[in-house]
Amino acid sequence: MNEIILKAEKLSKKYDNKIVLDDFNFEVFKGEFLSLLGSSGCGKTTLLRLLVGIEQPTSGKIFKYNEDVTDKTPFQRNIGIVFQNYALFPNMTVYDNIAYALSARRLPRNEIKSRVMEIIDVVGLTEHIVKKPRELSGGQQQRVAIARTLVTNPDIILFDEPMSALDANIRVVLRKELKSIQKKYGITMIYVTHDQEEAFALSDRIMVIGDNHIVQLDVPSNLYHHPKNSFVKSFIVEQLDEKVKSILGSIKDE
Ligand SMILES: Nc1ncnc2c1ncn2[C@@H]1O[C@H](COP(=O)(O)OP(=O)(O)OP(=O)(O)O)[C@@H](O)[C@H]1O
Ligand SMILES: [Mg+2]
Structure with missing residues (x-):
């Protein structure tokens, strides 16, 4: 328990001499669901891009299971990422979109089929398997995007606002499914x-980012009961709706 799967050490990123992330130090536990919250432009997407390996830090290191992976590709890191805008292949069926990464890895056809069919079942797309993305709802397209990452068997999946284009009802359904997928496969998720409500509903811990820094990285009840400063209080705690507050109010301090 509490094995550290990912570690950022003195991680910083500048664009054109403008600091976006300044001295990020944190650890992520195996099987953990960690959410990132912060104002627009605070560097959340940038942090995910560094962690997955599609962007290089200006300084600092990233470790996975104590191995320095800072110079490794996303494939070598075995970390997947799901974006907000799905980015599916429009001319491919649901099946082919999900099978694509495995075909590219030249796995045997029958192995590809059994893995793809298992994942399609998990995300509830079995009856849509021959459809093209344009024939799917937004929620179904996002399921394909999640399945496409899941099928490669990553041990960490990063999500960049995966639900933000979906309406509130679908969001609640999909986030429950995400949680059960996480439990089923024991995948570490950074979201x-x-x-704020979504973060509190899903997360083991929440990282609040502000002013290019980690302001507070803590379990939800501690953020609620012991916000570190007025930013956490106004940006996070005061934005929660009454239902969430009443649940957290009844949770004892940790
Ligand atoms: N490739 C780039 N070149 C130059 N500046 C960039 C680049 N990518 C991001 N930035 C800048 O870095 C800062 C952080 O951007 P980032 O996309 O990480 O923010 P974010 O927290 O994901 O915002 P949002 O909530 O709006 O998605 C912004 O000021 C942005 O303009
Ligand atoms: Mg972003």
Whole structure:
């Protein structure tokens, strides 16, 4: 328990001499659901891009299971990422979109089929398997995007506001499914959202980012009962709706 799967050490990122992330130090536990919350432009997407390996830090290191992976590709890191705008292949069926990464890895056809069919079942798309993305709802397209990452068997999946284009009802359904997928496969998830309530509903811990720094990285009840400063209080705690507050109010301090 509490094995550290990912560690950022003195991680910083500048664009054109403008600091976006300044000295990020944190650890992520295996199987954990960690959310990132912060104002628009605070660097959440940038942090995910560094962690997955599609962007290089200006300084600092990233470790996975104590191995320095800072110079490794996303494939070598075995970290997946799901974006907000799905980015599916429009001319491919649901099946082919999900099978694509495995075909590219030249796995045997029958192995590809059994893995793809398992994942399609998990995300509830079995009856849509021959459809093209344009024939799917937004929620179904996002399921394909999640399945496409899941099928490669990553041990960490990063999500960049995966629900933000969906309406509130679908969001609640999909986030429950995400939680059960996480439990089923024991995947570590790092999840960017603008939705404080969503972060509180899903997360083991929440990282609040402000002013290019980690302001507070803590379990939800501690953020609520012991916000570190007025920013956490006004940006996070006061934005929660009454239902969430009453649940947290009844949770004892940790
Ligand atoms: N490739 C780039 N070149 C130059 N500046 C960039 C680049 N990518 C991001 N930035 C800048 O870095 C800062 C952080 O951007 P980032 O996309 O990480 O923010 P964010 O927290 O994800 O915002 P949002 O909530 O709006 O998605 C912004 O000021 C942005 O303009
Ligand atoms: Mg972003």
